[in-house]
Amino acid sequence: MKSLLAIYPGSIVSEELCIREGCLCFFDESNQRYISIPKTEISEKEVLVLQAFLTPADEGNQLSMKSPEENKWFSFLFSKGELPAYIKKRTRFVHFHLFGKIERTSFTEAVRHFWPVSFVIVWIHEDRGVIVEQESEAAKKGELESLAKVLESDFYFSVRFYAGRFYEPDECLRKHYTREQAYFLFAEKRLPQVQSVTFEMIFPFLLLETEKEKLETLLSEESELLFGSESELRKTIKLFIENNSNVTLTAKKLHLHRNSLQYRIDKFIERSGIDIKSYKGALLAYFICLQNESSE
Structure with a gap:
């Protein structure tokens, strides 16, 4: 990252996805960091080179490929858009990271089978995203562990989850998402073997580190x-x-x-x-x- 910052001094490195107008965003898997590079500082050939070792996180340029609900959430989380009007109940974010041959349709079908309530999947980039769920009595405990096992046995790709808490439906949801995303990235470094993580699980390690x-x-x-x-x-x-x-x-x-x-x-x-x-x-x-x- 230091080398990239030297080459592209106008760039911003962060632990959270940072969608900025006029920038290209990439994700560094080894350092668990995002870097946003101004388009004015990078050529088309350089973009191709960076894509060889960094994951493009330019979903903001592909809004036309998303559903209307996903567009609304993506805009709210990363572009300071308005909170979707239909959100009336407490809401939580379930962050996920997929490994292996990624099939979004298969993943969505598997989630729909285990989630008896309405939800929206917001894809951040190719193998990462967040499930947005409104609170309901129909929600089941332990569904993430079961879902992870099904994905491994039936679809041949593994997944890591971070189960967020339920929050009131207001503008603070954006801040809650960002904080939990940072927790998830920390958990992936510290507890790489655990498929479903909560804040309670990683808190002792946060105290130490x-x-x-x-x-x-x-x-x-x-x-x-x-x-x-x-x-x-x-x-x-x-x-x-x-x-x-x-x-x-x-x-x-x-x-x-x-x-x-x-x-x-x-x-x-x-x-x-x-x-x-x-x-x-x-x-x-x-x-x-x-x-x-x-x-x-």
């Missing part, structure tokens, strides 16, 4: 998502975890009825997508609570 300042920013963003201005909820969740997930003991200390506390915990898990009754979920939530506490 992320710079302190960047980690504090990350935890602050997550804290705002989980608790916002609800300091009492944060104190409740923190105390619950400190009491080894013992509902009775925590309720006693908070002077609450056990059922009332259980209801709060269940609603928090449902809203946040983080199972604080599990070790990984509790670890993640506890550090977020500590970050929130230290920033007050």
